[in-house]
Amino acid sequence: MTVMTPRTIADATAMAAAHPDAHLLTGGTDFMVEVNFNHRKPTDVISLSRVDELRQWSLDRAAGKVFIGAAVVYADMEKGELAGLVPALAEAARTVGSPQIRSAGTLGGNLGTCSPAGDGLPVLAALDAVVHLSSADGDRAVPFADFMKGPKRNDRRPGEIINGVTVPVADGFQGYAKVGVRNAMVISIASACLAVRSGRVSIALGSVGPTVIRATVAEEWLSTAGPLDDQVAREFGSRVAAEARPIDDHRSTAAYRRHAVGVISTRLLERSTGT
Numbered sequence: 001m002t003v004m005t006p007r008t009i010a011d012a013t014a015m016a017a018a019h020p021d022a023h024l025l026t027g028g029t030d031f032m033v034e035v036n037f038n039h040r041k042p043t044d045v046i047s048l049s050r051v052d053e054l055r056q057w058s059l060d061r062a063a064g065k066v067f068i069g070a071a072v073v074y075a076d077m078e079k080g081e082l083a084g085l086v087p088a089l090a091e092a093a094r095t096v097g098s099p100q101i102r103s104a105g106t107l108g109g110n111l112g113t114c115s116p117a118g119d120g121l122p123v124l125a126a127l128d129a130v131v132h133l134s135s136a137d138g139d140r141a142v143p144f145a146d147f148m149k150g151p152k153r154n155d156r157r158p159g160e161i162i163n164g165v166t167v168p169v170a171d172g173f174q175g176y177a178k179v180g181v182r183n184a185m186v187i188s189i190a191s192a193c194l195a196v197r198s199g200r201v202s203i204a205l206g207s208v209g210p211t212v213i214r215a216t217v218a219e220e221w222l223s224t225a226g227p228l229d230d231q232v233a234r235e236f237g238s239r240v241a242a243e244a245r246p247i248d249d250h251r252s253t254a255a256y257r258r259h260a261v262g263v264i265s266t267r268l269l270e271r272s273t274g275t
């Protein structure tokens, strides 16, 4: 196996153009599992972990936006200034794997794999994140809603690397909740991110459909539901659950997933008002 180690995005995209069959790798926490199970047999690998530009995040205070490089690791999202700017991402990052996984795993890799169970993805959906991609032919920006196409399918074109995402700085409550078969080191069987943005609630669901799902009908209902009380919070949870499209699989049943995503949505809404 040939492993290429570019130091800049320009070098990485040039290598990707010259080696169209090469596999991209950043932390390797998904990729190496596939190699170990013989699901991938790469001959050429482009490792992005030493591309400094991909490991940076930056704040555009005037625009109220944060750019997070694709190779920023979960350990850097879960605390510090970035955690204060995008609290839901910090909460999601804290639920990922173990400290070892969080030291290596990245948002770029979560987007590259594009599993409906990826913990970063409901946050990107709830915040209407924009995914930035680069290739030897130039750059493009794709709304997250258009980027995720299906289970482990995304809009990345051959020769493109994901260079990062842009998300808005929090201007209200943000929260993330995940249900799994254990409390730690667990892939979610249902998850949700709720964000209050300019006074309006947005909510995105993970692990309950072929893609991450924005529960837009429930969002719309809540915007006219009046003052929040227990009944409104429970009704919101039921309406969110109705928009889930879960399946039975080795991790859970569709019925339990639908129930669980309704419960965590109600709780997130209650948390958003401090009740």
Ligand SMILES: Cc1cc2nc3c(=O)[nH]c(=O)nc-3n(C[C@H](O)[C@H](O)[C@H](O)COP(=O)(O)OP(=O)(O)OC[C@H]3O[C@@H](n4cnc5c(N)ncnc54)[C@H](O)[C@@H]3O)c2cc1C
Residues within 6 Å of the ligand: 023, 024, 025, 026, 027, 028, 029, 030, 031, 032, 033, 048, 070, 071, 095, 096, 097, 098, 101, 104, 105, 106, 107, 108, 109, 110, 111, 112, 113, 117, 118, 119, 120, 156, 160, 161, 162, 163, 185, 186, 187, 188
């Ligand atoms: C023990 C264990 C526990 C885990 N727990 C969780 C969990 O709780 N929640 C969760 O969401 N995930 C979990 N994962 C999965 C994994 O850690 C995450 O999906 C992580 O975000 C992957 O990032 P990475 O940098 O390691 O990706 P890699 O493994 O390097 O790459 C993953 C995929 O993305 C592509 N890719 C990587 N970087 C780029 C880029 N910049 N541009 C384009 N394509 C790219 C690769 O080609 C590959 O297809 C776990 C994995 C393990 C092994």
